Amino acid sequence: xxxxxxxxxxxxxxxxxxxxxxxxxxxxxxxxxxxxxxxxxxxxxxxxxxxxxxxxxxxxxxxxxxxxxxxxxxxxxxxxxxxxxxxxxxxxxxxxxxxxxxxxxxxxxxxxxxxxxxxxxxxxxxxxxxxxxxxxxxxxxxxxxxxxxxxxxxxxxxxxxxxxxxxxxxxxxxxxxxxxxxxxxxxxxxxxxxxxxxxxxxxxxxxxxxxxxxxxxxxxxxxxxxxxxxxxxxxxxxxxxxxxxxxxxxxxxxxxxxxxxxxxx
Amino acid sequence: xxxxxxxxxxxxxxxxxxxxxxxxxxxxxxxxxxxxxxxxxxxxxxxxxxxxxxxxxxxxxxxxxxxxxxxxxxxxxx
Numbered sequence: 001x002x003x004x005x006x007x008x009x010x011x012x013x014x015x016x017x018x019x020x021x022x023x024x025x026x027x028x029x030x031x032x033x034x035x036x037x038x039x040x041x042x043x044x045x046x047x048x049x050x051x052x053x054x055x056x057x058x059x060x061x062x063x064x065x066x067x068x069x070x071x072x073x074x075x076x077x078x079x080x081x082x083x084x085x086x087x088x089x090x091x092x093x094x095x096x097x098x099x100x101x102x103x104x105x106x107x108x109x110x111x112x113x114x115x116x117x118x119x120x121x122x123x124x125x126x127x128x129x130x131x132x133x134x135x136x137x138x139x140x141x142x143x144x145x146x147x148x149x150x151x152x153x154x155x156x157x158x159x160x161x162x163x164x165x166x167x168x169x170x171x172x173x174x175x176x177x178x179x180x181x182x183x184x185x186x187x188x189x190x191x192x193x194x195x196x197x198x199x200x201x202x203x204x205x206x207x208x209x210x211x212x213x214x215x216x217x218x219x220x221x222x223x224x225x226x227x228x229x230x231x232x233x234x235x236x237x238x239x240x241x242x243x244x245x246x247x248x249x250x251x252x253x254x255x256x257x258x259x260x261x262x263x264x265x
Numbered sequence: 266x267x268x269x270x271x272x273x274x275x276x277x278x279x280x281x282x283x284x285x286x287x288x289x290x291x292x293x294x295x296x297x298x299x300x301x302x303x304x305x306x307x308x309x310x311x312x313x314x315x316x317x318x319x320x321x322x323x324x325x326x327x328x329x330x331x332x333x334x335x336x337x338x339x340x341x342x343x
Contacts, residue, residue: 089286162337171330174305179290179297187293255286 015212017204022126022197041124048110048124052103078102081250089254090261097257100141101250104134108192109246115199116238123242126196128189131249135189138253146260155260180259188252195245199238206231291335298331299324 025031028038059074067075081102086094108125115123124130146155160176161169210227213220306323313319 162334164333164337168330168333171302171326172334174301175294175298175327175330175334178301179293183293183297187289252286252289255289258286259290 015208017201017208021204022122022200024122040120040122041127044114044120044122045111045124045130048107048114052106052110077106081105085247085250085254089251090258093261094254094258097254101254104253105246105250108134108249109243112192112196112242112246115196115203115242116235121203122200123196125192126200128193131189131192131196134192134249135185138188138256139185142253142256142260145257149261158262159259184256188249192245192249195241199234199241202234203231203238206234287339291339294334294338295328295331298327298329298334300327302327302330 023036024040026033026035026037026039027043029035055070056074059068059070063071078098082095082098085105086098086101088094090097111124111130113123114120115126143155146159149155150158159180160173162172162176164172206227210224210231213227214224302323303320304323306320306326309315309319309323310317
């Protein structure tokens with residue numbers, strides 16, 4: 001981090017930024033080349049997990065009838081996910097999924113939020129591995145829930161055979177299969193990943209671009225300042241994207257579970 | 266619960282329409298239709314050497330299929 005700041009001050013930062021900027025140096029062993037077992041990204045994921053566990057344990061350790069501020073905050077998050085996502089999308093059966101959805105929402109929100117926290121400044125979700133794993137959990141979950149609710153044959157019949165005359169079914173079933181079982185996990189993962197990746201890239205371009213211009217020609221200093229002002233504006237845009245993507249991921253998971261549980265159409 | 270006392274539209278991400286899931290489903294049907302049948306058409310193209318005609322037919326069929334699916338799956342009020 002501080003090395004980064006030094007590089008910026010000396011005007012040595014590479015411009016334009018590239019994908020390699022997402023691969024941060026190894027922490028353990030310190031500074032090792034091409035070792036990605038424990039990097040800043042790994043550390044951030046564990047910090048996020050730790051913060052969430054400690055926060056929810058601490059805010060519910062001594063619950064009050066009139067909630068304390070911390071308890072109110074935790075209950076608001078849970079209440080929001082339970083009422084506005086789980087129950088809204090799935091109905092009463094959705095309450096039993098609310099704990100997982102809350103965990104998912106908080107984890108994505110917090111790891112996304114690292115993208116604009118000073119000194120963290122990159123989201124683990126800008127590496128596709130993390131969104132991909134979350135999408136895989138969603139995929140396994142909605143299929144498992146559907147199979148357990150309907151039975152194997154009925155579940156696949158429900159989700160693959162749309163209500164349509166038999167002679168267009170051959171046209172429709174491949175599309176159903178494609179969009180339900182192939183595209184869903186992929187689009188879920190890519191949507192989150194691409195948003196966080198692009199957000200980080202944009203901030204890099206405008207920050208490093210400012211340095212690149214000011215060190216290329218002192219007359220470009222006003223444009224550099226403009227570029228940094230844009231960085232600040234884009235940080236606010238990032239915040240919007242962060243919250244929205246956490247929400248969208250959770251809502252889509254809920255909607256897939258709802259689709260798996262739905263009775264015949 | 267404390268969160269229940271908030272008015273339903275307190276601003277923020279909660280105002281995102283709850284039909285978001287349906288929106289994505291519709292989009293994935295429309296695009297998926299074109300891709301699946303376009304790909305099948307492309308395979309037929311390579312098999313029979315029809316120079317792109319089968320791909321075109323496949324894409325159009327897939328679009329039609331996607332639209333039928335959107336109407337059938339999402340069109341009827343629940």
